[in-house]
Amino acid sequence: MLLFLAFGILLLAALLSLLPKMSGRSLRWTGLASSVLILCAILWSVGPVLLGWTDPRLTSWWEVSRFASLMGILVAWLYVCAMLVSLHYLHVEERKGIVSIRQMRLYMVCVPLFVLSMLAAIFADNVGILWVALESTTLSTTLLVSFYGKKSSMEAAWKYIVICSTGIALGLFGILILGYAGAQAGLQEASAFKISLLRGATGSMDQGIVMWAFVFLFIGFGTKIGLVPMHTWLPDAHSKTPSPVSAMLSGILLNVAFFTLLRFKGIVDLTLKSGAWTDQFFLVFGVLTILLPSIVLLSQRNYKRMLAYHSVEHMGIMAFLAGLGPLGMVGFTIHMIGHALSKSALFFGAGELLQRFESTKFHLVHDVLKRAPRTGLLFLAAALFLIGVPPSGLFLSEYVLVGTGLVAHPFLSAAALAGITMAGLGLMRHLFELLFHPTIPEEKQDVPVETWNLTHTVMALQLGIGLIFGLWMLSGQGWPLLSSVSADLLSL
Amino acid sequence: MTNASLFSMLMIGLFVAGTLSCFSTMRLQSLLRSYAFSSAALGGLALGLAVEESAIHLITVAGAVIVVKSFLVPSVISRMAERSHASKRLASSLRPSASWFVGGAVFAVGIYLALRSPLFVGGLEPTQMTALLPISVGVVFMGFAMMILRKDVLSQLLGFLVLENGIAAFSLSALGGIPVAIEFGVYSAVLIGAILMATLSGRVQQLFGTHDTSRLSELTD
Numbered sequence: 162m163l164l165f166l167a168f169g170i171l172l173l174a175a176l177l178s179l180l181p182k183m184s185g186r187s188l189r190w191t192g193l194a195s196s197v198l199i200l201c202a203i204l205w206s207v208g209p210v211l212l213g214w215t216d217p218r219l220t221s222w223w224e225v226s227r228f229a230s231l232m233g234i235l236v237a238w239l240y241v242c243a244m245l246v247s248l249h250y251l252h253v254e255e256r257k258g259i260v261s262i263r264q265m266r267l268y269m270v271c272v273p274l275f276v277l278s279m280l281a282a283i284f285a286d287n288v289g290i291l292w293v294a295l296e297s298t299t300l301s302t303t304l305l306v307s308f309y310g311k312k313s314s315m316e317a318a319w320k321y322i323v324i325c326s327t328g329i330a331l332g333l334f335g336i337l338i339l340g341y342a343g344a345q346a347g348l349q350e351a352s353a354f355k356i357s358l359l360r361g362a363t364g365s366m367d368q369g370i371v372m373w374a375f376v377f378l379f380i381g382f383g384t385k386i387g388l389v390p391m392h393t394w395l396p397d398a399h400s401k402t403p404s405p406v407s408a409m410l411s412g413i414l415l416n417v418a419f420f421t422l423l424r425f426k427g428i429v430d431l432t433l434k435s436g437a438w439t440d441q442f443f444l445v446f447g448v449l450t451i452l453l454p455s456i457v458l459l460s461q462r463n464y465k466r467m468l469a470y471h472s473v474e475h476m477g478i479m480a481f482l483a484g485l486g487p488l489g490m491v492g493f494t495i496h497m498i499g500h501a502l503s504k505s506a507l508f509f510g511a512g513e514l515l516q517r518f519e520s521t522k523f524h525l526v527h528d529v530l531k532r533a534p535r536t537g538l539l540f541l542a543a544a545l546f547l548i549g550v551p552p553s554g555l556f557l558s559e560y561v562l563v564g565t566g567l568v569a570h571p572f573l574s575a576a577a578l579a580g581i582t583m584a585g586l587g588l589m590r591h592l593f594e595l596l597f598h599p600t601i602p603e604e605k606q607d608v609p610v611e612t613w614n615l616t617h618t619v620m621a622l623q624l625g626i627g628l629i630f631g632l633w634m635l636s637g638q639g640w641p642l643l644s645s646v647s648a649d650l651l652s653l
Numbered sequence: 654m655t656n657a658s659l660f661s662m663l664m665i666g667l668f669v670a671g672t673l674s675c676f677s678t679m680r681l682q683s684l685l686r687s688y689a690f691s692s693a694a695l696g697g698l699a700l701g702l703a704v705e706e707s708a709i710h711l712i713t714v715a716g717a718v719i720v721v722k723s724f725l726v727p728s729v730i731s732r733m734a735e736r737s738h739a740s741k742r743l744a745s746s747l748r749p750s751a752s753w754f755v756g757g758a759v760f761a762v763g764i765y766l767a768l769r770s771p772l773f774v775g776g777l778e779p780t781q782m783t784a785l786l787p788i789s790v791g792v793v794f795m796g797f798a799m800m801i802l803r804k805d806v807l808s809q810l811l812g813f814l815v816l817e818n819g820i821a822a823f824s825l826s827a828l829g830g831i832p833v834a835i836e837f838g839v840y841s842a843v844l845i846g847a848i849l850m851a852t853l854s855g856r857v858q859q860l861f862g863t864h865d866t867s868r869l870s871e872l873t874d
Contacts, residue, residue: 287835289831289832289834289835289838289839290835290838292835292838292839293835293838293839293841293842296842296846297842299846300842300845300846300849303849303853304849307853307856310856312860312861312871313871313872315853315856315857315860315861315869316857316869316870316871316872317872318853319806319850319853319854319857319866319869320869320872322846322849322850322853323800323809323810323813323850326813326846326850327797327800327813327816330813330816330817330820333820333839334793334820334823337820337823337824337827337828337831338772338823338827340827340828340831341772341827341828344827344828350828350829350830350831350832351832353828354831354832354835367771369770369771370771370772372771373770373771373772396872396874397872457874460874461874466874
């Protein structure tokens with residue numbers, strides 16, 4: 162019931178933002194109020210399920226599992242963080258005349274609809290709703306990619322909508338083939354579109370048809386996740402949106418698409434009575450998705466684009482972990498949480514840098530640690546978290562990748578490890594140039610003195626939570642909870 | 654063969670003809686007409702199956718297909734193209750005559766792969782429903798090829814819509830349609846997607862002065 166309340170709040174927030182009398186300030190506060198309400202509703206509704214205090218819930222349309230609850234809470238948390246940062250970010254953009262009231266209205270209509278779509282995709286048991294919700298995440302964010310109306314924004318938005326919509330259309334094709342297998346196995350029309358019922362019918366589903374379905378599902382949803390070679394839209398789109406939205410796109414939307422794919426993987430594994438066949442997809446595409454961006458990262462010229470490429474690389478790490486069985490799946494869950502927290506903090510910081518230095522190009526932003534020490538320090542800390550420096554939780558997930566992977570798949574794991582190392586080096590190389598390199602005459606010189614603002618508070622909060630989470634996991638105390646939560650994704 | 658079966662077979666033929674025409678047409682208005690025509694045939698097919706299989710819900714599907722795909726989507730795209738003063742002449746990597754040949758070849762490959770796939774194992778009776786299954790896969794392949802071979806944003810948008818028509822045809826043949834609530838959601842998403850893409854294509858035309866996607870090359874590494 163509270164889930165529907167959350168959906169209602171988001172719809173209401175989007176509708177309220179359409180009111181012509183709303184000023185920029187009231188639009189921003191409406192967005193923040195709705196995000197706080199959503200966090201409360203989601204925590205109240207699914208928090209007990211995540212902690213195992215109440216049983217998972219299943220209705221005819223929705224399924225609240227423990228993993229879905231974790232995803233829902235992450236979405237709601239990042240929504241609050243993004244709205245807090247937007248409060249400051251949009252105010253600055255409005256003051257500088259970069260964003261008009263019309264654009265701000267568009268922003269505040271699209272973001273709640275985007276969050277609504279993500280929540281619906283996470284909790285849907287009906288694959289039709291799931292598909293519509295996932296497609297809606299693309300539709301609701303396309304105008305945010307083209308937000309600034311520049312040539313490059315239009316190019317990014319066009320690639321985003323065409324490639325993602327085509328990918329998701331192929332995903333629909335996979336869903337229909339899976340439904341066809343379910344119908345052949347004796348499920349009625351409506352039942353063949355429910356994940357929980359499909360799971361129950363796997364014993365009599367045709368293995369060949371299900372394998373075909375998975376190929377389309379993997380290509381389709383893999384496009385939305387940003388797996389190489391279907392990733393081409395991601396660096397463009399994630400670097401062109403306003404930074405708080407980039408944080409949500411990179412921090413959580415990719416995970417939502419991944420969760421969807423893993424739910425279908427479970428059905429396929431049950432049908433084939435083994436996870437070995439689907440694991441191969443995740444391992445091979447995982448390595449490719451780690452290697453390609455790690456090479457591109459070495460020669461990157463734009464820091465928002467660099468962060469976007471890092472998201473691709475981290476999706477590769479998560480894909481590789483997803484192909485490593487139960488232990489890998491725990492690593493996947495840890496990585497997902499750690500990446501969501503650190504990547505969103507980095508994008509918030511990137512927004513702060515952009516507003517201060519008025520460029521996203523590395524060669525036009527230097528000496529940040531001296532000229533914007535708060536942002537610089539937080540940016541450095543978040544980057545260290547992202548590359549898995551202890552006590553980051555990502556250290557543990559990458560340790561699982563190396564430890565488990567080298568035993569089971571030594572060559573692929575060695576390639577993955579080389580890619581992860583290169584990507585880390587690429588990030589640190591650019592970061593050191595950004596933070597410590599002396600300024601050059603071509604760049605903006607008259608940067609005002611930096612004071613602590615809301616974005617810094619949110620970044621510090623994200624990093625604080627990331628630190629506690631990392632210590633909790635490294636001490637071993639968090640392992641039992643995340644093991645039982647990630648077991649939701651294992652069908653065998 | 655009943656009258657309803659004959660009608661369905663005729664609709665399948667028209668659907669394929671309309672799609673092939675989409676693949677090879679080089680003028681925007683003709684392309685939109687071909688798309689509307691093939692979509693109407695798909696709607697007619699849903700109607701034929703509704704009568705034949707006594708599946709009432711397919712009447713709603715037929716109505717939705719015809720309204721959304723034959724009228725709303727083409728008119729939105731046409732209006733957007735006029736507003737942005739887009740060129741009526743479309744760009745492709747292929748000449749019109751070669752397009753017919755390539756379109757037919759891609760379609761044949763799709764059918765061949767579908768026939769060789771496990772989708773066809775199971776000893777299905779030879780009906781228009783089973784005939785539609787490999788055809789729908791062929792149409793999906795054609796839509797995909799169209800998106801790759803065409804060089805302007807409007808044709809790529811139409812390529813996406815052709816691909817989606819193939820998927821809709823597959824749902825009719827393999828599952829006898831999908832639940833109406835989901836169908837409604839899917840068509841709403843397609844309609845909104847088409848409106849958004851048409852809007853973006855208009856802005857691309859205004860900013861770049863062309864619809865040619867090879868000019869969208871500012872974002873590189």
